[in-house]
Amino acid sequence: MVELTKENFEAEVLKAEGLVMVDFWSQKCEPCKALMPSIHELAEKYSDKAKFCSLDTTGNKRLAISQKVLGLPTIAFYKNGEKIAELVKDFTIEDVEAKLNELA
Amino acid sequence: MSEIYDLIIVGGGPAGLSAGVYGSRSRLKTAILQKGKPGGQAATTQDLENYPGFSRGTTGPALMEAMADHAQSFGTEIIREEVVDLELDGEVKVLNGKSGKEYLAKTVILAPGAEPRSLNIKGERALRGKGVSYCATCDADFFEELDVVVVGNGDAAVEEAMYLTKFAETVTIIVIHDEGVLDCNKASAELAFANPKIKWIWNSVLTEIKGDGLVESVMIKNIKTGEITEMETNGVFFFVGTVPKTEILKGKVELNEQGYIITNELMETSVPGVYAAGDARMKYLRQVITAASDGAIAAVAAEKYLAEEEGFKERVLTSQEPVLVAFWAPQVEASIEAVSLLEKKVAEAEGKVKLVKIDTYRNQRVAKRYGITEIPSVVVFKQGEAMGKFIGPLNEKDLMDKINSL
Numbered sequence A: 001m002v003e004l005t006k007e008n009f010e011a012e013v014l015k016a017e018g019l020v021m022v023d024f025w026s027q028k029c030e031p032c033k034a035l036m037p038s039i040h041e042l043a044e045k046y047s048d049k050a051k052f053c054s055l056d057t058t059g060n061k062r063l064a065i066s067q068k069v070l071g072l073p074t075i076a077f078y079k080n081g082e083k084i085a086e087l088v089k090d091f092t093i094e095d096v097e098a099k100l101n102e103l104a
Numbered sequence B: 001m002s003e004i005y006d007l008i009i010v011g012g013g014p015a016g017l018s019a020g021v022y023g024s025r026s027r028l029k030t031a032i033l034q035k036g037k038p039g040g041q042a043a044t045t046q047d048l049e050n051y052p053g054f055s056r057g058t059t060g061p062a063l064m065e066a067m068a069d070h071a072q073s074f075g076t077e078i079i080r081e082e083v084v085d086l087e088l089d090g091e092v093k094v095l096n097g098k099s100g101k102e103y104l105a106k107t108v109i110l111a112p113g114a115e116p117r118s119l120n121i122k123g124e125r126a127l128r129g130k131g132v133s134y135c136a137t138c139d140a141d142f143f144e145e146l147d148v149v150v151v152g153n154g155d156a157a158v159e160e161a162m163y164l165t166k167f168a169e170t171v172t173i174i175v176i177h178d179e180g181v182l183d184c185n186k187a188s189a190e191l192a193f194a195n196p197k198i199k200w201i202w203n204s205v206l207t208e209i210k211g212d213g214l215v216e217s218v219m220i221k222n223i224k225t226g227e228i229t230e231m232e233t234n235g236v237f238f239f240v241g242t243v244p245k246t247e248i249l250k251g252k253v254e255l256n257e258q259g260y261i262i263t264n265e266l267m268e269t270s271v272p273g274v275y276a277a278g279d280a281r282m283k284y285l286r287q288v289i290t291a292a293s294d295g296a297i298a299a300v301a302a303e304k305y306l307a308e309e310e311g312f313k314e315r316v317l318t319s320q321e322p323v324l325v326a327f328w329a330p331q332v333e334a335s336i337e338a339v340s341l342l343e344k345k346v347a348e349a350e351g352k353v354k355l356v357k358i359d360t361y362r363n364q365r366v367a368k369r370y371g372i373t374e375i376p377s378v379v380v381f382k383q384g385e386a387m388g389k390f391i392g393p394l395n396e397k398d399l400m401d402k403i404n405s406l
């Protein structure tokens, strides 16, 4: 998983080719932390289908808001720099996997 | 076959965790099935100031972590699992997890708690996580230097609004009542009125949330004048009560019209061996302390149930000799007479038959199971089967005939 920051977001996500998944999370977000191990498993399993990134929104609040993320957990999918799908709040790891299969 | 737990608790909020403390401390093999991290709603509030012994400065997440550690220290297993289906009627209860695993238990405590109510206002669903939130702890820090609106005026609404002022520039509380009237406790109301970052809009309700991808404004209706005004804001926090998470329990245990589980004082549900505790229960006060109290009562009641059921099984159902089970009650004179007659007859039978007395005043469950409507009554068991029943005052001859026929 690629750790995103203000500095590398553009290069790693917006200028990237193909499918990119971004996991928006923070230390304070319990559901985010609960999902994390399974997200890492998905990243392994689908490593040839998509690029997997995570963004800690603490300290990157403006960047999150610029991506229209204002609540956690949020998982966004980008293709060729454009946001094409998003899962917000009450979703399960099964939903994430289904979305990956649909988009990959 | 999977192992059978003495007690499985569904839900690891304060109700489930305290049931875990009591259950495992009584040496019951106890597990809590909890979707995600334990703590429940109580772990979503920073300021938790009314749990006795833990004053100002106590946070919900810290108190809940302490409760979880406490339960585990006595041996409670906390298993990350969402229960999706239950089979509660048998002697062994079956719980199905979302992972596909099956869990077996002799007793079950249902403590699934509650979740925030949504008002289903236009825009509310679409903008969830886009400025619409039900959890200040989770989302507050996004709103640094921004403006937010809070809907509701009970304890949770006013206390969470106060927490939000640590981040947001302004917090506007929309109140349906007349100016100065709040549903929350007086201490919180006074603090909120004194907080310069909190603004108030009285006699009003929210009718719509607008925004393209993120919340941009809300429509507020004055219920006295009918006038609707638009107000710009970046976030909307709803604290308008909760609804019980009992969808999966429909048709399994008795629920009231709003979906709350109906129990008696012992936390017994409509199904033997199944108890309920906490916010999901029909009750007067939904707080951490009452959830913890329910959990304690439910676990002790479950423990007593297990002891009674196991005692009955050992003394009656698996007995080598035939057993006469006498249902009596200390306040029913005729039943005391019947018992002494039985004691005499059983002694005369010299070990061919045993007598077990059940005080129906203390144990109504077994009496109910065998359809005992009158005291005294006697049920005759042979190899675990009920072979005959004598209702009401004993006829010595009938009883002797039965004993001799065994």
Ligand SMILES: Cc1cc2nc3c(=O)[nH]c(=O)nc-3n(C[C@H](O)[C@H](O)[C@H](O)COP(=O)(O)OP(=O)(O)OC[C@H]3O[C@@H](n4cnc5c(N)ncnc54)[C@H](O)[C@@H]3O)c2cc1C
Pocket: B010, B011, B012, B013, B014, B015, B016, B033, B034, B035, B036, B037, B038, B039, B040, B041, B042, B043, B044, B045, B047, B048, B049, B050, B051, B081, B082, B083, B084, B111, B112, B113, B114, B115, B156, B160, B245, B248, B277, B278, B279, B280, B286, B287, B288, B289, B291
């Ligand atoms: C914002 C807010 C502020 C509050 N402030 C206070 C306060 O200051 N003081 C106070 O005393 N109370 C406060 N409360 C109320 C208090 O949090 C609740 O009364 C208490 O948490 C209820 O406990 P519970 O164990 O019954 O349920 P919950 O806390 O709701 O916990 C239930 C748990 O069960 C889990 N669960 C549900 N269904 C399943 C399933 N099918 N499978 C597995 N797990 C499941 C849930 O994930 C949850 O973790 C507040 C509540 C809120 C929302």
